[in-house]
Amino acid sequence: MLICDTHCDTLHKLNAHPGQPLDVTMERLRSGGVSLQTLALFVGRDPSPDAVQKHFDGMLRHFERLKGEGWTQVDDPRDAVEGQVRFMLSIEGCEILGRSVERVAEWRARGVRMAAITWNYVNALGTPAKENAKDGLTPFGRQAVREMARLGIAPDTSHLNERGFYDILDMGIAPVASHSCCRALCGHFRNLTDDQLKALFEAGGYVGLNFYPAFLSDDGRCTLDTLADHLLHMLELGGEGMIGFGSDFDGIEEKVPGLEHPAHLPALFETLARRGITGATLEGIAGQNLLRYYDRLDPR
Numbered sequence: 001m002l003i004c005d006t007h008c009d010t011l012h013k014l015n016a017h018p019g020q021p022l023d024v025t026m027e028r029l030r031s032g033g034v035s036l037q038t039l040a041l042f043v044g045r046d047p048s049p050d051a052v053q054k055h056f057d058g059m060l061r062h063f064e065r066l067k068g069e070g071w072t073q074v075d076d077p078r079d080a081v082e083g084q085v086r087f088m089l090s091i092e093g094c095e096i097l098g099r100s101v102e103r104v105a106e107w108r109a110r111g112v113r114m115a116a117i118t119w120n121y122v123n124a125l126g127t128p129a130k131e132n133a134k135d136g137l138t139p140f141g142r143q144a145v146r147e148m149a150r151l152g153i154a155p156d157t158s159h160l161n162e163r164g165f166y167d168i169l170d171m172g173i174a175p176v177a178s179h180s181c182c183r184a185l186c187g188h189f190r191n192l193t194d195d196q197l198k199a200l201f202e203a204g205g206y207v208g209l210n211f212y213p214a215f216l217s218d219d220g221r222c223t224l225d226t227l228a229d230h231l232l233h234m235l236e237l238g239g240e241g242m243i244g245f246g247s248d249f250d251g252i253e254e255k256v257p258g259l260e261h262p263a264h265l266p267a268l269f270e271t272l273a274r275r276g277i278t279g280a281t282l283e284g285i286a287g288q289n290l291l292r293y294y295d296r297l298d299p300r
């Protein structure tokens with residue numbers, strides 16, 4: 001079974017917190033059967049242009065080193081191969097674009113195929129959910145999103161606020177939410193409302209379920225069944241064919257017991273099967289649905 005994960009912060013952790021133990025390692029990805037691991041280039045804790053550039057340079061240096069150690073980069077999820085581990089780059093927080101739409105193509109040339117419009121800072125493109133729900137995309141934000149879609153980069157609405165999310169849909173572009181959960185099951189501002197999820201699925205978007213307990217239940221207490229609850233809720237809202245995993249490993253302090261790193265994924269699959277998520281639905285969630293999203297965004 002092809003398994004894809006649309007978000008982890010491993011490159012950020014390597015660059016910002018050297019020496020800290022990693023959740024995501026090649027050994028664990030192999031053991032968990034992961035075929036495609038998306039690696040986020042995260043804006044970092046200082047959004048000033050010089051600091052962001054320095055952080056991105058550092059994360060890319062780590063990625064080059066890892067490629068020297070045998071990590072293989074792909075610039076299309078459809079190049080993932082079952083039984084092998086591949087890596088794809090994403091951006092989390094578009095501060096790195098500055099105010100230059102030309103820079104979108106530069107990142108596409110480096111293999112970036114997913115870009116979160118904001119992290120938790122207001123930036124030149126839009127406003128995060130952490131700030132408010134009402135301020136939409138800026139004119140530059142719209143221009144950048146249009147350019148992303150043209151180049152086959154999925155605009156990523158995880159962290160973005162509601163107005164910005166609907167602005168993208170209103171442009172006729174189906175975004176992803178690479179690491180987000182259901183607001184109906186956990187009231188965190190980062191989570192998507194039922195209306196957002198329905199609109200996203202109708203448009204042909206994609207949601208990767210975040211494994212962070214604080215996004216999964218209001219008291220932060222979860223089991224693997226809580227993850228199944230969120231996926232089943234998305235399925236009820238029309239998410240068949242459009243959902244998967246966005247673990248957020250190496251970006252989350254707490255873990256769901258029994259799902260501390262990628263090698264534990266088989267336990268999640270057992271739980272999903274026990275909850276009735278089987279067959280083509282399970283294979284879709286594991287990885288095929290992400291490939292189908294790219295078929296819609298960027299037909300080959």
Ligand SMILES: [Zn+2]
Nearest residue numbers: 092159179251
């Ligand atoms: Zn994030």
